Amino acid sequence: xxxxxxxxxxxxxxxxxxxxxxxxxxxxxxxxxxxxxxxxxxxxxxxxxxxxxxxxxxxxxxxxxxxxxxxxxxxxxxxxxxxxxxxxxxxxxxxxxxxxxxxxxxxxxxxxxxxxxxxxxxxxxxxxxxxxxxxxxxx
Numbered sequence: 001x002x003x004x005x006x007x008x009x010x011x012x013x014x015x016x017x018x019x020x021x022x023x024x025x026x027x028x029x030x031x032x033x034x035x036x037x038x039x040x041x042x043x044x045x046x047x048x049x050x051x052x053x054x055x056x057x058x059x060x061x062x063x064x065x066x067x068x069x070x071x072x073x074x075x076x077x078x079x080x081x082x083x084x085x086x087x088x089x090x091x092x093x094x095x096x097x098x099x100x101x102x103x104x105x106x107x108x109x110x111x112x113x114x115x116x117x118x119x120x121x122x123x124x125x126x127x128x129x130x131x132x133x134x135x136x137x138x139x
Contacts, residue, residue, distance in 0.1 A: 016063045016087070019045050020117040032125035035111075035137035042110075042138075056106045060089060065113065067106075069093050080109040082116040089113070107139035 023041050027033050043051065046059055060067040065087040072079060072092040079090045089109045091102060112135050118124055126134050 012064060014064070015046075016065075016114065017117050017120075020114055020121060024118065024121055024123050028123070031123060035134050038111075038114075039107075039138050051103055051107070053102050056103060056110075059110075060106070063087070065089055065110075067091075078105040078109045080112050082113055087113050087116075104139045108135045111135040111138035 019042065022045070023033070023038065024031075026041075027037070042048075046062070048055055048059065057067055066089070068088075068090050070090055070093055072090065077092050079088075081088050089106060091105050091109070112131060115125060115131055125131070
């Protein structure tokens with residue numbers, strides 16, 4: 001609440017949910033979507049000129065996703081969670097897994113966070129191992 005006039009504080013826009021809603025409305029007839037199409041729309045929607053480390057960190061910041069880098073269990077490249085309206089991505093600092101770049105891993109985690117939104121919209125695409133495959137294709 002705003003203590004000066006007792007009005008509720010304005011809600012922070014949820015740009016990830018906005019993207020998912022727009023994409024769903026444009027692609028419902030072909031649901032579930034092709035991951036390449038989803039990735040292309042993501043890059044266009046967020047106006048990413050370069051898909052590189054700093055631009056992806058800025059996207060997380062713009063999407064109100066708490067982003068960090070740190071130690072994760074061996075073999076775990078990234079981690080995400082969505083709870084009570086808060087989204088988090090953590091990327092392993094020791095990204096020495098063949099074929100696993102920082103950029104690939106963060107895109108993978110972003111795709112998994114999108115799935116929470118699609119589920120909330122009643123448009124789940126996959127779960128478990130199938131979601132892992134889709135996140136890899138997206139990245």
